[in-house]
Amino acid sequence: xxxxxxxxxxxxxxxxxxxxxxxxxxxxxxxxxxxxxxxxxxxxxxxxxxxxxxxxxxxxxxxxxxxxxxxxxxxxxxxxxxxxxxxxxxxxxxxxxxxxxxxxxxxxxxxxxxxxxxxxxxxxxxxxxxxxxxxxxxxxxxxxxxxxxxxxxxxxxxxxxxxxxxxxxxxxxxxxxxxxxxxxxxxxxxxxxxxxxxxxxxxxxxxxxxxxxxxxxxxxxxxxxxxxxxxxxxxxxxxxxxxxxxxxxxxxxxxxxxxxxxxxxxxxxxxxxxxxxxxxxxxxxxxxxxxxxxxxxxxxxxxxxxxxxxxxxxxxxxxxxxxxxxxxxxxxxxxxxxxxxxxxxxxxxxxxxxxxxxxxxxxxxxxxxxxxxxxxxxxxxxxxxxxxxxxxxxxxxxxxxxxxxxxxxxxxxxxxxxxxxxxxxxxxxxxxxxxxxxxxxxxxxxxxxxxxxxxxxxxxxxxxxxxxxxxxxxxxxxxxxxxxxxxxxxxxxxxxxxxxxxxxxxxxx
Amino acid sequence: xxxxxxxxxxxxxxxxxxxxxxxxxxxxxxxxxxxxxxxxxxxxxxxxxxxxxxxxxxxxxxxxxxxxxxxxxxxxxxxxxxxxxxxxxxxxxxxxxxxxxxxxxxxxxxxxxxxxxxxxxxxxxxxxxxxxxxxxxxxxxxxxxxx
Numbered sequence: 001x002x003x004x005x006x007x008x009x010x011x012x013x014x015x016x017x018x019x020x021x022x023x024x025x026x027x028x029x030x031x032x033x034x035x036x037x038x039x040x041x042x043x044x045x046x047x048x049x050x051x052x053x054x055x056x057x058x059x060x061x062x063x064x065x066x067x068x069x070x071x072x073x074x075x076x077x078x079x080x081x082x083x084x085x086x087x088x089x090x091x092x093x094x095x096x097x098x099x100x101x102x103x104x105x106x107x108x109x110x111x112x113x114x115x116x117x118x119x120x121x122x123x124x125x126x127x128x129x130x131x132x133x134x135x136x137x138x139x140x141x142x143x144x145x146x147x148x149x150x151x152x153x154x155x156x157x158x159x160x161x162x163x164x165x166x167x168x169x170x171x172x173x174x175x176x177x178x179x180x181x182x183x184x185x186x187x188x189x190x191x192x193x194x195x196x197x198x199x200x201x202x203x204x205x206x207x208x209x210x211x212x213x214x215x216x217x218x219x220x221x222x223x224x225x226x227x228x229x230x231x232x233x234x235x236x237x238x239x240x241x242x243x244x245x246x247x248x249x250x251x252x253x254x255x256x257x258x259x260x261x262x263x264x265x266x267x268x269x270x271x272x273x274x275x276x277x278x279x280x281x282x283x284x285x286x287x288x289x290x291x292x293x294x295x296x297x298x299x300x301x302x303x304x305x306x307x308x309x310x311x312x313x314x315x316x317x318x319x320x321x322x323x324x325x326x327x328x329x330x331x332x333x334x335x336x337x338x339x340x341x342x343x344x345x346x347x348x349x350x351x352x353x354x355x356x357x358x359x360x361x362x363x364x365x366x367x368x369x370x371x372x373x374x375x376x377x378x379x380x381x382x383x384x385x386x387x388x389x390x391x392x393x394x395x396x397x398x399x400x401x402x403x404x405x406x407x408x409x410x411x412x413x414x415x416x417x418x419x420x421x422x423x424x425x426x427x428x429x430x431x432x433x434x435x436x437x438x439x440x441x442x443x444x445x446x447x448x449x450x451x452x453x454x455x456x457x458x459x460x461x462x463x464x465x466x467x468x469x470x471x472x473x474x475x476x477x478x479x480x481x482x483x484x485x486x487x488x489x490x491x492x493x494x495x496x497x498x499x500x501x502x503x504x505x506x507x508x509x
Numbered sequence: 510x511x512x513x514x515x516x517x518x519x520x521x522x523x524x525x526x527x528x529x530x531x532x533x534x535x536x537x538x539x540x541x542x543x544x545x546x547x548x549x550x551x552x553x554x555x556x557x558x559x560x561x562x563x564x565x566x567x568x569x570x571x572x573x574x575x576x577x578x579x580x581x582x583x584x585x586x587x588x589x590x591x592x593x594x595x596x597x598x599x600x601x602x603x604x605x606x607x608x609x610x611x612x613x614x615x616x617x618x619x620x621x622x623x624x625x626x627x628x629x630x631x632x633x634x635x636x637x638x639x640x641x642x643x644x645x646x647x648x649x650x651x652x653x654x655x656x
Contacts (some may be wrong), residue, residue, distance in 0.1 A: 097642075106639045129586065130586060290581070315650070316649050317510075317652045320652070362603050
C-alpha cells in the first residue's frame with residue numbers, strides 16, 4: 001500500500017498569493033526552514049560547475065546546497081545524449097578544453113586521452129583542427145568519468161538534497177526562500193524551505209516541444225510508435241529496420257539529425273540493410289551564407305556547417321566581447337545573424353551521405369510538412385510543400401523528429417513562478433533576462449541575489465549559455481560577483497595555481 | 510585561441526616578457542655560432558631580438574586580427590599560432606640583415622637567430638595553449654586580455 005504524502009507543512013493559499021514572504025508566514029504554515037547561504041536549484045551540469053567554482057574559491061560544503069531530483073549531475077545529460085545516439089564511447093560536440101570537471105580547461109581532454117591511450121593522434125588532431133582535420137571532441141564516457149572524479153573531490157553528494165523544487169520567493173528583509181517537496185517518506189512535512197542569501201537556478205531546458213504536425217498526428221491517431229522524437233527512446237526504430245527494409249523520414253538539420261543519420265547509415269552498412277532515408281530540411285542550405293564577406297558560414301547539401309553550437313569566439317573572443325555590449329534589438333539581430341540550425345562538417349558523415357546519394361538511398365530535400373496521415377497499409381504519409389509551391393506526398397515507415405524545439409520558459413513551474421512573483425523579465429529572445437554577471441534582472445532582494453545560468457537564459461549578454469563552457473563562464477561570473485559581495489575570496493593567480501595542483505593530484509577540498 | 514585585438518597584443522607582450530625572457534636567459538649561453546663574442550654582447554643581441562618580436566608583433570597582430578575577420582568562427586586556430594613563426598621570423602631576419610634593427614651593430618649568425626627565435630616561439634605557443642590558463646582563470650574568457 002502506498003502511503004499518502006504528509007499533509008502538514010504545505011503551502012497555504014496565503015503563501016501562494018503573497019509574492020514576498022516573511023519568516024512568520026512560513027512558520028505559520030508549519031514549513032520547516034533550513035538556513036543555507038547559497039542554494040543551487042537543478043542539480044545538472046549547470047549546478048555542478050557553479051558548485052565546483054565555489055568550492056575551488058574556498059566555500060565550505062556547509063554553506064552550499066544543491067536541490068535536485070536527480071542523483072548525479074550528468075544523469076539528464078547522459079540520458080539525452082544516449083537516446084540521441086551518443087552512447088558513452090561516442091564523441092560529443094564539445095571543445096577539447098571545455099571541461100566541466102576542470103575549471104582551468106588544462107590539461108584538455110585531448111591531452112588526457114593522448115596520455116591514456118599513449119598516442120599522439122589526439123594531439124595532432126587538436127594542433128591541426130579545423131584546417132586539416134575535424135574538430136577534436138571528447139568521448140561522452142570521458143566526460144562522465146571525470147565528472148564523477150571531480151564530484152567526489154568536492155564532496156558533491158554532501159551538498160545534495162533530493163526533492164522537487166516548487167518555487168523561489170523573495171524574503172522580506174533580504175534573501176530568498178526556496179521551497180522543496182522532498183521524496184515521500186523522507187520528511188515529516190509536505191514541504192521544506194531553504195532560507196538563503198543567494199539562489200542559483202540551473203534547471204536546464206524548460207521542456208521539449210514537438211513539431212506541430214507530428215504532435216497532431218500522435219494525438220489524433222494515438223501512434224507514438226511510428227512517429228518519434230530523437231530526444232526520446234526510439235531504439236525500436238533501428239531494431240525494426242534490422243528485420244525488414246523500410247523508409248525513414250528524418251526531419252531537422254542539426255547535430256541530432258546528423259547523429260540519427262549516422263546511426264541509420266552505420267546500421268545499413270553493418271547489417272547490410274536496405275533502409276531508404278528521406279531527409280526533409282525546412283531551410284535547405286546550398287552553400288556559404290551570411291550577411292556579408294566578414295560573416296559567412298559554410299554550408300551545402302542542405303546543411304549549415306559549424307564546428308560547435310555557436311561560432312567559436314562566443315566563448316571568449318570577439319563575438320563574446322561584442323555581444324556583451326548589446327541590448328534589445330541590436331542583441332536580437334546579432335543572435336539572428338549567428339544563429340540558425342547547424343551541424344559540424346565531419347569527414348565520416350560527408351562520406352556516408354555521398355555514398356547514400358550515389359547509391360540512391362539517401363534523399364535530402366527542402367520542404368515544409370503540412371500534415372502527416374496514416375495510409376491504408378498502415379504506413380505514414382507526409383504531405384510536403386516545397387518553397388516552389390509544389391505539394392508532394394511521401395510514404396514512410398517511421399518519422400524521426402530531430403528538430404529539438406524547446407518549450408517556452410513558462411512551461412517550467414519554477415520559472416513561471418519567478419516571472420509572476422519575483423520581478424524577473426524576459427530577454428530579446430523571450431528567455432530569462434540576466435545581467436552580465438548572471439543575476440536575474442529585477443529579482444534582487446535586500447543584500448541577496450538570484451542567479452540563473454543555462455538554456456533558460458539564452459538571449460542574454462553572453463550567447464553560449466547552454467554549453468559546457470558557457471556554464472563555466474556563467475559560473476565564473478557568478479563566483480566573482482559573490483566574491484565582490486564578500487561571500488568568498490576571489491581566485492588570484494597564486495591561489496588558482498595551488499588549487500589546480502590539488503585538482504591535478506585529485507586531492508579532496 | 511579566441512583572441513580579441515587587445516587580448517592578442519596583451520598576451521604576446523606578457524608571454525614574451527615572461528616565458529620569452531626566461532627562455533632567452535637560459536638559451537643564449539648555449540646557442541651556436543657565437544664565436545668569440547662576449548656573453549654580455551650575446552645577451553644584448555638576444556634581448557634586442559626578443560624586443561623586436563614584441564614591437565613588430567603589435568603590427569603583425571593587427572594584420573592577423575584583420576585576417577581573422579574572414580573566418581566565420583572569429584577564432585585563430587592553434588596551427589596558425591605556430592605557423593606564423595615563418596613570416597615573422599623571415600621579416601625580422603631580413604631587417605637584421607639590413608642592419609636596421611636599433612641596438613645591434615652586427616646581426617647574429619643565422620643559426621643563433623633561428624634557434625633562439627624558434628625555441629622562444631615554441632615555448633610561448635605551448636604556454637599560450639594550455640598552462641597559461643592555470644594561474645589566469647579569466648584570461649581565456651576575455652579574449653586573451655590580462656587587464
